[in-house]
Amino acid sequence: MRAYLRNASPEQYLVVAVVISVAICAVFTQIGFLRFGSFAVMAAVLVASDVVVYLLMKLGVVKSSLDR
Secondary structure (H helix, E strand, O other): HHHHHHOHHHHHHHHHHHHHHHHHHHOOOOHHHOOOOOOHHHHHHHHHHHHHHHHHHHOOOOOHHOOO
């Protein structure tokens, strides 16, 4: 996984991050003290944060692995 993300474009990074975020939401909804809303709310928050990181990569504020 690390080697894949080392050579990943911002778009590929976004896809992997969204998949991981949805998986985290699926697990957290089953554990009461980790839940911070419904599945949809948690997924929206985590995916929105992934999109923000993607936009920052595209703007050059955060370096993607291809820019290093």
